[in-house]
Amino acid sequence: MNQTAKIRYKKIATELSSGYLERQILLCRNSSSNLDFSQLSQEHKLLLGTLVSSVTSEVGRALVGLTILQLCVKSIEPEQNIRLHKGSASSRDFSWHDGISMRSLDKQYITPTLRKYELLRLNADGFMMTRSLAENYPYSSVYKANMRGARSEWLNIVEAVEEDQIVPELALLYLLSQLFNQADNFRELAVQITDKLLSYLETTIINKEIAFNIILQHMNNSAYAARLMEIAMHSLMQAMQEFQIFPNYLLKPLSQMRSANKKHGNIGDI
DNA sequence: TGCGCACAAAGGCTAGAGAC
DNA sequence: GTCTCTAGCCTTTGTGCGCA
Known part of the structure; x- marks a missing residue:
């Protein structure tokens, strides 16, 4: 990282630490009707919308988080290239002279804020822990990793921002608004499902066979069946805990980890 | 159908920079 | 000179998905 990149990084970090992203989130939440997105083209709105709607339990979150980070960076410091995501001070590690450590910005400012407002469920260490985002290539149309999710939309947004075709702060507000809509829709859906179930x-009158068939049918008709099975198993264990079937044991909350993890000490998601 | 890559979370490790 | 911090690299695992 050269001296000018250091200065830019300091400016970005200072602005983020003073609550830049939080202010944008609150603006979307509290004054959404006053926001004017007429300067955003339909094409760019579609790209941002597709990016948000591409998020599933399996893919897409990291790309949305990264786009938010890149739009913040560009809004605060337009001179900073948002393709160069590594900026180590050490000669041992790979980085670009004009690059900045997006992983650090993410971990300190972006992920905690998105988690706080429940806009995106992310690993506490940040989306930049995703290995495919850490390849030693600039983020461009020829970026090496063949990521799943809305890869082409993300790259088109990066391209448009770098080419000055998008006003970054406006795009950021639009993206956050879309996330709010998505979160509201999800909550509404959850309430509807709960009401229907009640x-x-x-x-x-539900017996064991009916309950089993409902769960089985749900798994068979849905994408990501394995995850649904894990949730079903955890739900059954919650019921067992409620009835004190194993009074000396405590059921841990369903974790985000998908597989047995020696370091974390869990088995599967449980 | 089998293979290999990508994704996801949760850090541990480590060399170098910077502070004191 | 020592200590602390930074930031990139590495590890682990099962599932999903595309391709041969």
């Missing part, structure tokens, strides 16, 4: 339980 009315179903009021009118139907």
